[in-house]
Amino acid sequence: MSSGISLETRDLTIRFGGHVAVNAVSCAFGPGTLTAIVGPNGAGKTTYFNLISGQLKPSAGQVLLHGRDLSHLSAPARTHAGLGRAFQLTSLFPNLSVLENIRLALQSRRHLGLDLWHVWSHHKALTERAEQVLESVALTARRDQPAAALPHGDQRKLEVGMLMALDPAVYLFDEPTAGMSVDEVPVILDLIRRLRLQADKTILLVEHKMDVVRELADRIIVLHNGALVADGEPEAVIASPVVQQAYLGLAPVEEAT
């Protein structure tokens, strides 16, 4: 296995009836990189994420993390292996406080389980680390509120905090700022920006907003009808006529002859 690859999909494919939603996508992602996945509505971006994170089982193909084939693993087992998917609001514990939610995520990562002595002796360190995470997602003021009582934007920030607490090797962000108010967006983008500086983290981002993509991405891949149709540095991919015309809905840069 090449040490420059953390996550890889090989011929990843899923069919729903006769419709091929993801079509033989082979792509490798390295640590220290942020790859944006773009394409028109229905192109297969979210389905690709669902196949990587294990929410969907492929019709064909493989998902490898650090060379290990995860294709047969459940979604929780993949999380445990180091694949972190953000924005599954179902992962919040609604009746627990914001701090307790983060602490539980930290605890699950450290496999403390139900060994009470272990839990107690690590309690202080866990709380301190949880407080650091809360600060980085700008939720310190909400620490004692139940997760269910948070506004939607804060719940999403808490989701990112829990994901950070798990400290995955690969972060999967699916439209992380969708549905957020204008003043909440910078907090999330800043977090992603800081994660990106970590040389051992691999980040995949599905994002429609091209200004965000331009700013954050080292690389863009384009999906269309489930297939990988472009892959390269952001400026080159964005400028390519095929992307301008067909995939981003922008004015054609040159007339077809």
Ligand SMILES: Nc1ncnc2c1ncn2[C@@H]1O[C@H](COP(=O)(O)OP(=O)(O)OP(=O)(O)O)[C@@H](O)[C@H]1O
């Ligand atoms: N569970 C499913 N059953 C049947 N068809 C599905 C299922 N999930 C996705 N699809 C279909 O697969 C295709 C890809 O959908 P997907 O949501 O991955 O696209 P997308 O690129 O994420 O789109 P958007 O930008 O609108 O979120 C669509 O045609 C969709 O209708």
